[in-house]
Amino acid sequence: MTVNHKKFFILGEEILPGKGAKLSMNVAKLHNQTQVQIPVIVERGKKDGPVLLLMAGLHGDELNGVEIVRRVIRNGWNKPNAGTIICLPVFNIFGFLNRQRALPDGRDLNRSFPGSKNGSLASQFAYQFMKDIAPLVDYVIDFHTGAAQRNNAAQVRCILKDPISMELAKVFAPPFIVHSGFIPKSIRESLIKAGRKVLLFEGGKSNSIEEGIIVTGLDGVNRILRHLQMRTFKEAAPTVNESVIVLSDKWLRSPISGMFQSQVVNGTFIEKDQIIGMVTDPFGRSEKKIKAPISGYIFCINESPVVYKGDAIFHLGFKDKDKAGKMVIGD
Numbered sequence: 001m002t003v004n005h006k007k008f009f010i011l012g013e014e015i016l017p018g019k020g021a022k023l024s025m026n027v028a029k030l031h032n033q034t035q036v037q038i039p040v041i042v043e044r045g046k047k048d049g050p051v052l053l054l055m056a057g058l059h060g061d062e063l064n065g066v067e068i069v070r071r072v073i074r075n076g077w078n079k080p081n082a083g084t085i086i087c088l089p090v091f092n093i094f095g096f097l098n099r100q101r102a103l104p105d106g107r108d109l110n111r112s113f114p115g116s117k118n119g120s121l122a123s124q125f126a127y128q129f130m131k132d133i134a135p136l137v138d139y140v141i142d143f144h145t146g147a148a149q150r151n152n153a154a155q156v157r158c159i160l161k162d163p164i165s166m167e168l169a170k171v172f173a174p175p176f177i178v179h180s181g182f183i184p185k186s187i188r189e190s191l192i193k194a195g196r197k198v199l200l201f202e203g204g205k206s207n208s209i210e211e212g213i214i215v216t217g218l219d220g221v222n223r224i225l226r227h228l229q230m231r232t233f234k235e236a237a238p239t240v241n242e243s244v245i246v247l248s249d250k251w252l253r254s255p256i257s258g259m260f261q262s263q264v265v266n267g268t269f270i271e272k273d274q275i276i277g278m279v280t281d282p283f284g285r286s287e288k289k290i291k292a293p294i295s296g297y298i299f300c301i302n303e304s305p306v307v308y309k310g311d312a313i314f315h316l317g318f319k320d321k322d323k324a325g326k327m328v329i330g331d
């Protein structure tokens with residue numbers, strides 16, 4: 001899907017071929033009447049081509065994506081030869097300032113789409129985005145991390161049965177490609193319903209900047225930009241193993257309350273009955289070893305050092321559709 005943009009207007013500004021602009025999307029006012037503005041960085045190539053949106057910080061404490069988009073800009077990768085690249089490095093600017101996932105009213109921006117003009121603060125953010133940015137774009141990569149202490153192995157989530165999304169996910173070539181259906185009121189649902197192709201990247205955990213995840217994200221962007229013929233690179237991203245496609249999943253829960261230590265590397269394959277972690281009591285009485293009940297790929301580890309019985313601690317993924325539960329993944 002290549003849109004021929006003879007004239008390209010965004011947030012009231014015309015961007016001419018070969019030019020760029022640093023713009024602001026106005027979303028709300030603080031109580032002292034200061035306007036809250038979200039920086040939007042746009043670069044248009046000399047040749048026509050698709051419009052790609054790279055966005056992060058929809059959850060304000062998910063920093064790996066913010067760093068990935070920052071480095072894309074810093075490297076000059078956001079200046080295409082063909083098409084247009086829009087970067088939105090920090091969407092939920094309130095959450096970013098407060099180092100929180102949600103907005104000040106506690107609402108999750110990713111459960112507030114498509115939003116409304118006079119709704120909650122989150123709803124107004126969503127509305128402005130759907131009105132001013134979403135209609136202009138063909139492809140979106142939305143960067144996230146695990147929530148709280150959950151550390152996600154680098155993965156792209158998408159609707160696997162959509163052939164274009166699946167092709168793009170394979171081009172991105174993360175260690176894992178995870179099926180994720182529509183989550184009601186998420187940005188992904190609204191964008192896909194509006195005909196946009198969306199990849200959701202997940203990697204690492206909140207409030208962290210993790211180099212391995214950032215390099216994986218940047219390599220993925222590099223491959224996508226070449227694939228969409230938007231720009232060339234002196235150094236192409238390295239060739240990596242084919243992504244593991246996760247079709248079913250199972251959460252392993254802590255058998256007791258206590259202090260938790262993982263004994264496996266995130267993203268690796270584990271065998272049934274392998275010892276994968278330990279939960280201990282702080283008083284030296286017990287050390288409960290955790291055995292894998294089934295073989296599979298560990299693609300998320302809860303890095304909380306203290307857990308209650310029943311807390312989700314390991315997320316196991318399987319290539320086989322019917323190996324375990326139906327995929328329930330919340331972006």
Ligand SMILES: [Zn+2]
Nearest residue numbers: 059144145331
């Ligand atoms: Zn997120």
